[in-house]
Amino acid sequence: MATDNGLYVISADGAxxxxxxxxxxxxxxxxxxxxxxxxxxxxxxxxxxxxxxxxLIKQAAYISVNSRLQHSGAQWTGTPVGLFFDxxxxxxxxxxxxxxxxxxxxxxxxxLMPSGNELWAATGNGIELFSGDGKVLKPxxxxxxLKDETIYALLPDEQQRIWFSGIRGIGCITTDxxxxxxxxxxxxxxxxxxxxxxxxxGPGGRLxxxxxxxxxxIAPSSYIxxxxxxxxxxxxxxxxxxxxxxxxxxxxxQIRLNRNAAxxxxxxxxxxxxxxxxxxxxxxxQGYQPxxxxxxxxxxxxxxxxxxGEYRLLVxxxxxxxxxxxxxxxxxxxxxxxxxxxxxxxxxxxxxIIIITVLVARxxxxxxxxxxxxxxxxxHAIEKExxxxxxxxxxEVGASLTRISILSEIARSxxxxxxxxxxxIEQISEIAGNVVDELSEIIWAMNPKNDxxxxxxxxxxxxxxxxLEASTVDVKFHFPDTVPNLPMSAELRRNLFLIIKEACxx
Numbered sequence: 001m002a003t004d005n006g007l008y009v010i011s012a013d014g015a016x017x018x019x020x021x022x023x024x025x026x027x028x029x030x031x032x033x034x035x036x037x038x039x040x041x042x043x044x045x046x047x048x049x050x051x052x053x054x055x056l057i058k059q060a061a062y063i064s065v066n067s068r069l070q071h072s073g074a075q076w077t078g079t080p081v082g083l084f085f086d087x088x089x090x091x092x093x094x095x096x097x098x099x100x101x102x103x104x105x106x107x108x109x110x111x112l113m114p115s116g117n118e119l120w121a122a123t124g125n126g127i128e129l130f131s132g133d134g135k136v137l138k139p140x141x142x143x144x145x146l147k148d149e150t151i152y153a154l155l156p157d158e159q160q161r162i163w164f165s166g167i168r169g170i171g172c173i174t175t176d177x178x179x180x181x182x183x184x185x186x187x188x189x190x191x192x193x194x195x196x197x198x199x200x201x202g203p204g205g206r207l208x209x210x211x212x213x214x215x216x217x218i219a220p221s222s223y224i225x226x227x228x229x230x231x232x233x234x235x236x237x238x239x240x241x242x243x244x245x246x247x248x249x250x251x252x253x254q255i256r257l258n259r260n261a262a263x264x265x266x267x268x269x270x271x272x273x274x275x276x277x278x279x280x281x282x283x284x285x286q287g288y289q290p291x292x293x294x295x296x297x298x299x300x301x302x303x304x305x306x307x308x309g310e311y312r313l314l315v316x317x318x319x320x321x322x323x324x325x326x327x328x329x330x331x332x333x334x335x336x337x338x339x340x341x342x343x344x345x346x347x348x349x350x351x352x353i354i355i356i357t358v359l360v361a362r363x364x365x366x367x368x369x370x371x372x373x374x375x376x377x378x379x380h381a382i383e384k385e386x387x388x389x390x391x392x393x394x395x396e397v398g399a400s401l402t403r404i405s406i407l408s409e410i411a412r413s414x415x416x417x418x419x420x421x422x423x424x425i426e427q428i429s430e431i432a433g434n435v436v437d438e439l440s441e442i443i444w445a446m447n448p449k450n451d452x453x454x455x456x457x458x459x460x461x462x463x464x465x466x467x468l469e470a471s472t473v474d475v476k477f478h479f480p481d482t483v484p485n486l487p488m489s490a491e492l493r494r495n496l497f498l499i500i501k502e503a504c505x506x
Contacts, residue, residue, distance in 0.1 A: 022041065161175055190211045240262075266300065
């Protein structure tokens with residue numbers, strides 16, 4: 001037994017055999033190999049004869065090691081900076097050794113324990129498992145419950161269960177490695193905090209764990225039972241704040257909730273545990289909650305305003321020793337969605353959008369096609385108008401030039417007759433003036449700036465005044481004070497002007 005006052009060896013009947021006085025701050029047994037006991041104290045390693053006559057053999061400086069043992073033909077060394085695996089040094093431990101081999105874990109190792117072909121390591125992050133060749137093994141289900149918990153010591157019992165101590169008391173891992181049976185202050189523990197490397201197995205299979213206030217001895221064969229954790233049942237159930245009256249059975253049917261009253265609450269119970277105040281329950285609504293609720297004595301659950309979807313309500317039982325049962329399904333829920341939240345509505349909207357898009361695209365395409373036809377018709381009309389204007393100009397100018405040519409020949413032949421020649425020349429001048437007027441009319445008709453009613457009225461007034469000025473015809477114009485600026489097509493202007501022109505001639 002290593003204490004802060006030294007090392008003591010005691011016989012099976014409690015009589016002192018050997019003592020080594022020393023004022024150590026920390027002390028930890030490293031290994032028992034070939035009747036040699038190695039004790040690490042602060043930064044030194046003490047080697048003792050562990051036979052019938054214990055004695056100090058060697059003392060040397062030493063790098064901190066929390067646990068070391070031989071397993072599967074290799075040397076395993078647990079240190080504050082991790083676990084090391086060394087095949088080369090197997091069977092040949094060296095005092096003061098600094099090279100521990102290959103590092104297989106970075107967790108702080110407090111104790112190593114072989115179990116069959118596995119190596120168990122008590123660490124600052126729970127319990128880690130390793131194969132004989134140094135590979136990390138997948139943890140058992142029970143070990144998942146110890147993640148992030150500091151474990152100081154490991155001991156096996158005669159029933160192949162694994163006992164451990166740490167900063168949350170003592171626990172026992174069942175033989176199937178699925179459950180953890182814990183002990184609390186109600187089980188007469190010296191405290192919930194124990195020391196590392198402070199555990200050993202005594203005669204009769206009794207286990208000893210040292211803590212900050214003393215030592216706890218446990219007789220596993222007579223103390224612990226591996227009875228199953230009690231099952232949990234629904235005690236009361238309210239759906240949409242109305243009591244469920246269809247009977248609560250172990251296998252509840254699927255419950256459907258209206259989205260406007262998506263509320264459910266109730267409570268659970270277990271009939272297999274005598275003290276209800278010591279029971280703990282955790283709830284998880286799959287599809288709604290990301291994690292389990294913390295274990296609490298309150299056996300009630302309540303969920304309000306659930307969004308549309310499918311849910312499974314699970315419960316998990318915990319006893320006073322923090323032993324947790326398997327999750328149990330209480331019931332399944334379906335919250336009906338609104339019609340606009342359903343798949344068929346979404347598909348209908350998508351199909352409607354596609355149809356509307358197609359119709360709009362076709363409409364736009366039709367408008368573009370109609371505009372294109374209209375543009376082509378306008379181009380054709382413009383081309384037709386150009387051909388007409390060119391034909392009119394050709395006819396008018398051609399006829400006038402022909403008359404001028406004929407009159408010119410007549411004038412040439414009548415040079416000896418001044419009076420007749422003068423008349424011919426006046427006719428030629430008149431014809432030329434008419435040609436100019438005709439061209440002016442054509443140019444006016446072609447100018448798009450004149451495609452308005454007010455410009456047309458002004459031109460008609462000017463033309464009639466000029467044309468009838470030398471005649472005896474009395475011309476009167478009846479126009480409003482303000483002629484509206486209404487658009488007129490070139491064809492309409494031309495036709496109206498020809499009518500007015502014909503009236504002036506007649």
